[in-house]
Amino acid sequence: MKWIEEHRIFSVITGIIVLLFLVILVSYLSAGGTTIVGRGMQKAMTVIEKPFAQVSSGVSDTLTGMVRYRSVKTENEQLKEENAKLERQNADLKLKKDELSELKKLAKSFDFQPYQGTADDAVAANVIELDYSSPYVIFTVDAGKEKGIKKDDVVCNGDGLVGRVQETGKGWSKIASVLSDGNNISFRTLRKGSITGVLKGNGKNKMTGYLLSSKARVVEGDTLITSGVGIYPKGIRIGKVDSVEFNDNTQLKMVTVKPAVTFRSMDKVAIFI
Numbered sequence: 675m676k677w678i679e680e681h682r683i684f685s686v687i688t689g690i691i692v693l694l695f696l697v698i699l700v701s702y703l704s705a706g707g708t709t710i711v712g713r714g715m716q717k718a719m720t721v722i723e724k725p726f727a728q729v730s731s732g733v734s735d736t737l738t739g740m741v742r743y744r745s746v747k748t749e750n751e752q753l754k755e756e757n758a759k760l761e762r763q764n765a766d767l768k769l770k771k772d773e774l775s776e777l778k779k780l781a782k783s784f785d786f787q788p789y790q791g792t793a794d795d796a797v798a799a800n801v802i803e804l805d806y807s808s809p810y811v812i813f814t815v816d817a818g819k820e821k822g823i824k825k826d827d828v829v830c831n832g833d834g835l836v837g838r839v840q841e842t843g844k845g846w847s848k849i850a851s852v853l854s855d856g857n858n859i860s861f862r863t864l865r866k867g868s869i870t871g872v873l874k875g876n877g878k879n880k881m882t883g884y885l886l887s888s889k890a891r892v893v894e895g896d897t898l899i900t901s902g903v904g905i906y907p908k909g910i911r912i913g914k915v916d917s918v919e920f921n922d923n924t925q926l927k928m929v930t931v932k933p934a935v936t937f938r939s940m941d942k943v944a945i946f947i
Contacts, residue, residue, distance in 0.1 A: 797821045797945045799847070810937035811853045811877055815945070818842045822947045826905050831943050834911030834934030835859070835900065839945065847945070852881060852912065852933055859883075860903035861912055863896050870901055873912065873931060880916065881933065884926040892918050898931060 799815035817823055819842055829836040829849050837851035850857050853875035861883070863869040869890040873883035885892060896915040902908030913933040921928050 795947055797823060797947060799943055799945055801941055801943065802846075808877060810879075810940075811851055811875065812840070813849055813851070815847050815849060815943060816845065817945065818844050818846045820844055823847050823945055824947065828906055828910075828946045829943050830910060830946070831935055831940060833936065834913065835906065836935055836940070836943050838905060849943070851875065851937065852935070853877065853879065853937070858904070859906060859912060860901040861898040862901040863892060864899050864911075865896055871929065873898070873929075879933075879937075881913065881931040882928065883931065884921075884924070884928050888920070888925060888927050890927065892927065892929060894918060 797817050799817035801813055802816045803814035804810065805812040823839060823842050825839055825842060827839040829838060835852055837849050837854065837857055839847050840850040841848040852859060852873075855875050855877045857875055859873045859881075861871055861873055869885065869887075869892060871883050871885040871890075873881045875881050892915055894915050894917060898912045898915065900906040900908055900910040900912060911934045913931045913935075915929050916932045917930040919928050920926075
């Protein structure tokens, strides 16, 4: 008895096992429950087996749930990976589309009347650096002396006049845009060629200038093109008149012009050598 008390758990488990063995044996000997004893034993077996069956069912359901959770988790991870891949592909396609659009616009530069038939004398270049002290006024491109580029070569893109080469070296050129206050441009109106004047950049985002004749009539929205006087050939689009006013001190009609080129989104240029 003392041994049983000291090994109580072991004794209980052993007793349950023996009892189950006896129940199974009696059930078998009773021929499946055709006698009173057999039926009684079957009821007893049912009572004993029920909790074990519930435990077994619960374990099975838990294992099934774990397997399903892992399967769903794996599927979600695969879907996330595929979605990320599609997003990367979409970004690549958008980049290629935007680049193609930029190249098509750049190709228009070769259609300016001053450059028709001279595409062999043009160099395409990418904008690689901006001077953030004066954004879009001075910037650097990835082509230079090795391609025949020299100071004061004219720079355009598909929208119009960008500026001129200010300085160049091997593999690079600095461009002074039309927004530079040191970049004087002789212009005429597209609407009427006899209306002429001079523009220069304001160092920010527009150009300012004056008409050579105070009697010339210019209105807001007039398109200005290069006149052919100076380094810029005739006929390159410069921009549109944003405002017109008369200066009493200088007795000149002053104009403010918005550039044709959108410098903020400009990636490529054509340099005519």
